[in-house]
Amino acid sequence: MRKIIEIAVSPGQAAGEKSIRAAVARSLGIQQDELSHVRLIKRSVDSRSRRVLIRLRLEAVLHEDGPYETAIRKSYLNVAGKTRVVIAGAGPAGLFAALRMIELGLKPVILERGKDVHNRKTDIALLNRKQLVDPDSNYCFGEGGAGTFSDGKLYTRSNKRGDAGRIMDTLVYHGADPDIRVDAHPHIGSDKLPAIVENIRNTILQSGGEIHFGSRVSRLVIREGRLKAFADQNGNLTEGKAFILATGHSARDIPSLFLENDLPLEFKPFALGVRVEHPQSLIDSIQYHSKTRNPFLPAASYSLVHQASGRGVFSFCMCPGGIIVPSATEDGQVVVNGMSNSRRNSPFANSGIVVTIDAADLKKYSSHGVLKGLKFQEEIEKISYLAGGSCQRAPAQRLTDFIREKISDGLPDTSYHPGITNYPVHQLFPGFITQRLQEAFLAFDRKMKGFLTSEAVVLAAESRTSSPVRIPRDPQTMAYIAIENLYPCGEGAGYAGGIVSSAMDGEAVAEAIAGKLL
Ligand SMILES: Cc1cc2nc3c(=O)[nH]c(=O)nc-3n(C[C@H](O)[C@H](O)[C@H](O)COP(=O)(O)OP(=O)(O)OC[C@H]3O[C@@H](n4cnc5c(N)ncnc54)[C@H](O)[C@@H]3O)c2cc1C
Structure with a gap:
């Protein structure tokens, strides 16, 4: 007999096969030896309440002996002489x-x-x-x-x-x-x-x-x-x-x-903005409602969206426990993006925060026809390069100063290897981007209390979110x-x-x- 069940367990219980089997048996009201196999179908972290739980969807196989097939089979043909x-x-x-x-x-x-x-x-x-x-x-x-x-x-x-x-x-x-x-x-x-x-x-x-x-x-x-x-x-x-x-x-x-x-x-609408970096411990404490992270929980992430003056502003490619990387494809550009290793164990959390841009925003570039978005991206990347001052250094500002439009008094540590240069990033973008980012950051702080902090830093430019063509x-x-x-x-x-x-x-x-x- 096979049953699909859903259970919620503590992060520690979710980490062990034995404790999952015990929880499944308890939930089904049976003895553990009645369970032939337990297969995990879906796993998610539920941090909506103070007690963070792991939700598991499982298939429980009862009283069925014999092998339980989970291997993935693929059939790649020999195509050497084919079309x-x-x-x-x-x-x-x-x-x-x-x-x-x-x-x-x-x-x-x-x-x-x-x-x-x-x-x-x-x-x-x-x-x-x-x-x-x-x-x-x-x-x-x-x-x-x-x-x-x-x-x-x-x-x-x-x-x-x-x-x-x-x-x-x-x-x-x-x-x-x-x-x-x-x-x-x-x-x-x-x-x-x-x-x-x-x-x-x-x-x-x-x-x-x-x-x-x-x-x-x-x-x-x-x-x-x-x-x-x-x-x-x-x-x-x-x-x-x-x-x-x-x-x-x-x-x-x-x-x-x-x-x-x-x-x-x-032409295709696209999105452009900054990458924001916080200490991971701060994001953990906001998302998991606790000063320290349970060791069985992953580095916490977030996904944020806000409508600012008729345009979407959203978090993009959020990397918990990650680093910011130089993603330019030519000299003379600064482009930032994020990545993390499988263990997500860097002390930083970064994410793109970008504003949707459509043709109406780019009237100044209309002489470039279908390439207007691409030309705009290129220009922002070039300005970021000059503002960074040297090679791949990225212009950066404390998040709170980006909102107050004030030059930062020193910058916090960052994961960005080439280094950051203190710069009024709020001046780097046209007003329609800066103002929407500022409005969105204030809204994000209402959703995630503590998001807006001088410990966070914004880097420019997050420009390669999607194709403008x-x-x-x-x-x-x-x-x-x-x-x-x-x-x-x-x-x-x-x-x-x-x-x-x-x-x-x-x-x-x-x-x-x-x-x-x-
Ligand atoms: C730092 C970073 C982090 C990202 N993180 C994530 C993530 O966590 N999750 C996610 O879903 N996406 C992520 N993305 C985006 C994701 O990588 C892309 O969406 C995806 O790779 C696009 O796939 P693609 O095959 O269409 O193009 P690409 O991956 O861009 O591949 C295009 C390939 O074409 C080659 N090429 C270009 N021009 C030519 C030419 N003229 N002739 C021959 N070859 C050419 C390039 O060298 C490249 O290998 C990230 C991107 C970056 C840069």
Whole structure:
């Protein structure tokens, strides 16, 4: 007999298999030896009341002997001699498109501008230590894309664009902790992601797919309305039957490949703002209603949203126990983002706090047409670079001074490795951003008493939240509206935001191509 039950236990009880079995038996009014198996389906932290509980949804199997199957099975075919589909970009969208094509019997050929994950780590270390930005190998570019050192929060549960559960299973199959299948807020950690990306590469290569690093798609070779090949920076052509463009939202050279061929693109609303950093202990004490965190509880997080003068202001990519990282893709820009390791044990909590921006806010940039959002992002990143004063140092201000519009008298410690420069960040943005951020911070403090504190610091600029350009697709075929064998995909094309939704979009595009070619 099988029963689905829900129980709430203390954090300590939730940490042990024996104590969970005991709680399940108690809840069912049976002896523990009547339980053959207990399977965790979902786990979440409930901190709404003073006594923080862990809510568990479980399957209890009673009086059934024999094995209990939980292994994930995958069937990757040998595609060595099969129809070639060329993919630009080895981020989550490109890699998951490749894996899905292998399951369906197509051969993926990936062109990736950056390096393999091992060599990419060296460039990331140089970026942090010497502040040297390699334009092809950084926090956004290289094997695994922006997903590799991305923290790996996998919060998307929406199945609108595909099957989020399949993405989790594929990640677990390639080495992620199986807990991501049950946690309400699954997280992998930047320390674990590189090995998973490497395992995905091995699956692709062992199945007969190809991956070419150091190959930057620089031209679209179009003949009679169809894409014939991607040309790389050296003019080498890679031909295929269909092409996927999964180059992410930091590939700012991609829109020009369209515009130089008079091909249509669209402006897309996006969001931009600052990254705020608090001591993790402060966020723990607010969220868990206690001076010290129970050792069985994870570093506390938050998710905040406020409507300020008709625009959404929201927390973005919140990293408990994390660090702020330099995410620029070129010299002369400062871009901040956040990540954490699997243990989330840094003493800091950081989050983007960003304002939604649409075309009406960008009248000053209207001469740039569909690229107006991109030009605005670039300008803010350049101003942040100059305000930081040197290499990748970020301009920063105490949160309370950002509200009072006052220069800070010294800055608190930060996790941001390249360092911070005392700067009136409230002056760095146009008024429509600063004022909405100020209003939202006051509202956040009403929701989370203590959020607004001089111990917190804001850093500029959090500018790469999503793509400011969309490459329009036919909703039925998923192909680009102007070239029927080109498939824009993932975050850069404007169809996803985050690892899971980009991966799902990759799978969906692969299925659309297979439907056409097989
Ligand atoms: C520091 C950081 C933390 C993040 N944290 C999270 C998180 O916790 N959870 C989450 O869901 N999301 C997070 N994100 C966002 C997430 O990483 C992206 O949403 C996701 O990676 C987008 O996937 P993608 O495949 O569409 O594009 P990308 O991951 O951007 O991949 C694009 C790939 O294309 C390559 N490329 C670019 N131009 C070319 C070209 N011309 N030719 C060939 N290759 C090219 C790039 O090198 C890159 O490998 C984070 C991002 C960053 C930077």
